[in-house]
Every structure is written in C-alpha cells, then in structure tokens.
Amino acid sequence: MLPQLFFAYFAVMILGLALVVITRRNMVHAVVWMLLMFVHIGGLYLFLNAEFFAVIQVIVYAGAVLVMFLFVVLLLNLREEQGLPIFIRGVQGRVIIGLILLLTLVSAAGQASKGQGGRFSIDYIQRQTHIKVLGSVLFNDYVYPFLIMGFILFVPMVAVVVLAIRRSNGSS
Amino acid sequence: MNPGEYIPTNYLPVLITIIAATLFGLGALIVGEFLRLRRPYRDKLEPYESGNPPVGDPGERFSIRFYVIAVLFVVFDVEAVFLYPWAVAFGQIGIVGFWAMMIFLLLIFLGFLYDWRRGALQ
Amino acid sequence: MVPLNWYLMLSVSLFIVGLIGFLTRRSIIMMFLSVEIMLNAINISLIAMSHYMQDMRGQVLAFFVIACAAAGMAVGLVLLISAYRNKPTVRLEDFDLLKDRAF
C-alpha cells in the first residue's frame, strides 16, 4: 500500500509541476518550479533503488544545468517579452496531436512486460552500495562510451569560447 | 525484496529533516509577519541606490563572461559526477578503466586550457 | 506493489507534457526547458526498467543521457546567446532569415 501511495504522490507532483512549468509566463518562475520538479524526480529515483541518481539529479540538473538556464534568462533581460502571448498561433492542433500520441504511448506502456531478471538484485546493490556497483559496471564494461563522453564534454568548452567571446579584443 | 515493493526506509529521517527545515524557515517568516510593525511609504519602498531615485532598469549591462563561467561549471560538474563512482569503485576497476579516466581528465583539462588561453577566465 | 507499467506511463505522460511545451511555446528558452523535461522522462523510464529487470545497463545509459543533456544544453544556450546578439529576441517566429520572403 505504501509504495503505491508514494508513487501516486510523486507522479501527481511531477506531472503537475511539469504542466506548471510549461505554462509560466515569467521564465524565472518556470525555472523555480522546474527546480521543485527535479527534486521530486530525485525522490522517485530513491524508490527505484538508485540513490546515486537521486543525488546527481540534484547536483547536475538542479545544481548546474538549471543554474545555467537562470544565468541565460537573466543575461538576456527579457522584460519586453512579458506582454506577448505565451503560446504560438495554432496551438489546438499541436495539443491534439500530443494527446493522440499520449493515448497511443500510454496504451503501449500499459502492455509492456518485463523480461529476464539480471544479476543486480536489490539486495546485491544494497550490500555493495549503488555507487560502487555503478562505478565498476561503467568503468569495466563501458569504457569506450565513457571516452566518447569525454569528447562530447570537450565540445561545449570550445563552443562557448568560439561563439560567446568575440575574436577582436576589447568588445564584449 | 521484489522491485515495486522496495521502500528506501533509511531515507525517512532525511525526509523528516527536509520537512522540518522547510517548516522552520517558512514558520519563522510567517510568525514574523504577525509580530512586526509595518508602516510603508513610497520612498521607503524604493530600491536602494545611495539615496538617489533609481535610474534605469536592473538587468542591463550584464557581462557574457558569467555565462562562460556557468558553462565551465556545468562541464566540470559532470566531470566530478563521473569521478565519484570511479573513485569509490577504484579497487574493482581494471587498468583500462584507470587509463580511460586519465584520458577523460586530460580531455577536460585541454578544453579548460583552451578557454584559459583564449582569455575566457579574465 | 507498483508494476513497471505505472512508471512507464508516468514517463510517457511526462514526455508528452514536454513535447506539448516544446511545440507550443514561443520562447526558445522555454523550448529548451521542455527538452529538459523530455530528457528527464526518458531517464525515469530507463532507471525504472533497469530496476525492474535487475540490470545496470539502463542506469549506465541514463548516466550518459544526463551528461549529454548538460553538454547539449550548454551548446544550445550559447547558440541562442550569439543569435540574440544579432537580433535581440528569443521568439521563435523572429528567426526567419532563411525563409523566402519573395512570395
């Protein structure tokens, strides 16, 4: 009974907060609601026995990516956008397409069944601690994807300098 | 224990602490609302600008350098998040995983050096 | 007992909320935020499947999704900023330089 109650709370909060986020006019408010949503998603990860993800959801998404959004929102000084309509023209069609897609996917998700159980049972992860299990899997079996990740993280560092800082000194 | 029935019971005290801390902050502010006096007038409510009436809109003239710092922060944060499992599982990681992390750190540091040379950190 | 399907339904619904936000908002920053919502929806389903199948592959994938999302958002926002310098707006309709105006 208790797991269902907690799941219901998290599901209602996450979906509700997501709806609140996409309908805000003021982007700073949207970011604050998004922060609350990320914290709730982190709480949901705890129930999936993924405590390390609960933490990095807060450290990376809430603590870094969303802060970057907040910096951009404040940097661009979007006060003149305030009076304009929130949504673009012809919203109804897009919402209807989205709802049709929602029905299709929810019915598909309702029929999903889980496959074979692997060797990482809940007790095993509890005994070894989640971080250790994830670290040994990541750095023993997925070394090459991890190196590619290094190159992907190299890109924004170069891009931000090339695009944001003008070549001629003194400007910006 | 089956998936779907798992409850992280050892996080219950954390939940209680978070609720208590939030209630403490909100409660202190709300109690304060009733205790203090309130006599606002127009000049008192103006934003502080050394006594002069405020000029201009806050938020203009804001350097792009802050955004560069934010992006570097995001990249290093993700790097640190990859470092933690590597550090904790260090004893169970083979030599390939060890050198992979060295190459990863080298890549991040090269990007950082590039930014440094191009003067992004001024 | 919470079945896996519930988590998948939550993930799908969250994805659709993000999609609707992406399709309907004017401001490009809000579109980026909607993309974040969609990526989080994907992560929920990946970690839920990983938990129910007792296999770490889903979680490793979710880890990479988080890192890629961070890198991608950084690049996307810097592109937005450099576009904003040429044309001070974040509304989607105003970026129409490639549209053929003759007709």
Added chain:
Amino acid sequence: MEFLYNLMIPIIKVAVVFAVTLLHVAYATYFERKVIGRMQCRIGPTEVGPYGLLQPFADMFKSLFKEDIIPAKADKAVFFIAPVIVLAPTMSSLSVIPFAEGFMIADVNVGMLFILACASLSVYGIILAGWSSNSKYAFFGGMRSAAQVISYEIAMGISLASVFLMAGSVRLDEIVKAQYEYTFSMYAPHLLIGFVVFLIAAFAETNRTPFDLPEAETELVAGYLTEYSGFRYALFFLSEYVAMFIMSSIITLCFLGGWTIPRFITDILPFLSYVPGILWFLSKVYFFMFFYYWIRATIPRYRFDQLMAIGWKILIPLSLLNLLIVAFVKRFVID
C-alpha cells in the same frame, strides 16, 4: 506501534540536532564578536546579561520585531521564498553528519554527496534574492556571489573526490573509520594539497572573508542582501552560520579524523580514549570556527577578478593534481 516508534526516534533526533545547532549558531555570533573584538583590542559585547551572554537573544528579538521592507516592484513570491531556499537545504544537510560513532540522523549510503547536493541548491537562493529585489546593486551582487559560489564548488568537489578515492566510500562514517587506519589517523598530511584547497574553497562557499563580496560595502552595498531587512535578513545570516558549521564539520570528518583521536596520541596517553567522541568532534569543529574568525580579522578582501582567478587558475588545477597524485600512488605504489 512499531511504525510510530520508528517515526519518533528520527523526529527526536532531528529536534535535538536542530536545537543544539541553533543554540550553537546563536553563540557562534557571540563568540565571533568576542574573538574579533579581542583581536582588534576591543572587548566585544558586554551589556546584555553577564559578560554579554544574552546578546544573541537580544539580536534575535530585535530582528523579529523589526519592520521588514519589501521594495516596490519586487517579485514578492520569489522575494519571500529566497531565504527559505537558502536555509532549508543547508539545515537538511545536518541530517547525514555523524557527530559521534553511530550518532547521525540518517544512515544513508550517499552521505557526503547529499551535502554537496544541498550546497549546490543554495546558489538559487542567492540568485533569486538578487533578482527578485529589482535593484541594481542586489542584482549584480547576486550574480557575482553566484559566480563565486559555483566556481569554488568545483574545486571543493574535486578535492573531495580524492578523499573518496582514499576511503573507497562516500559515507562519512566510513571515511572516518578508513582514515583511522592510516599513519596519522587523519588524511590531512596525506592529502595536504586537497586539504588546503578544500579549506580555501570552504571560505568562499560560505561567503566569508576574504571572499565576502556580498558584504563589500564599498562597491556593491550589501550584494544580494541589499534589499533584505528584519527577519528575512536574519534567515540569510542564520544559514551562513549553519553553513560555516557544516563546512567545519566536513573538514573535520574528511581530513582530520572526525570523532576519533589519532592513535599516536592514545598510545602515549591512553586515558584520552575514554573521552566521548563528540567532544573531540566539537573541539575540532570549534577550532575551525575560530580559524574562520581569525582569518576574518587578519586578511583583507579580494577583488572580484582576483577571486575568480584564484578559484579557476589555482585551486582547480591544484585539486586535479592532488587527485592524480593520489590515484597514481594508490594504483602503482600501494597495490
């Protein structure tokens, strides 16, 4: 019945820890004023109560009854919650700190990372406080403080990674137990670079001198706190002191052996091992609190560009270097 019991124990623990921490914070302000007074050849507060011991309560009641000004055109909702966003995560991170062997509110596996996550949330309070005030000084001060906090967070995180590498765990009690086995029963001599980096970054994270730009009266008035007054200001002040307490605790736990005393001392003076661990823990924490005040009385403030340069060009390369040394030594020398 058992459920109620399981619920009551953490609630009582939380109440005790919060009460002790708040009392500690109240007297930390008194202690700071006394220490700095003595260092500047003054005597600090003396009027309220014997030796001025009731001064913190006088301050509290004053700020509670003081008129609280919300500037016109401020974003009222955000202005209201910004102090709570700073305070709540900071107080929440008290839940994973082991004050003595076996005494922590929550026994969780992510320990230290939970504190890092809480610390990364407090930057929102700073930015939102600056933005919602709708004032230029507050806005620029907020952005600067935010840039400062996020810069030093990286150096802090990477230097902590070397601690995790040595201990093989992120649980704070296991970190303490692991370092008890080493030569000096503490990591500070082994990880000297990481220790120094963390110490400097801790000053910047809590906005203390010499990194206290929000209080740089000469250029930005009071930074993001410019428009805050009365009890809202007191909440920011409170969370700064709680953060100081937490940072001192982390230094104590991760680098100085927490509640244990070094073995080379107990070998000479065996009776010291009967002293309860919490006393050792608190004496180490208070030593660092004193160190904070000492630095505040001694070192002048840095400029903003110097501050960013220290964070990015010195501390981050140093912390990476520390991590590399530890990793290579652990892989190729010890194993």
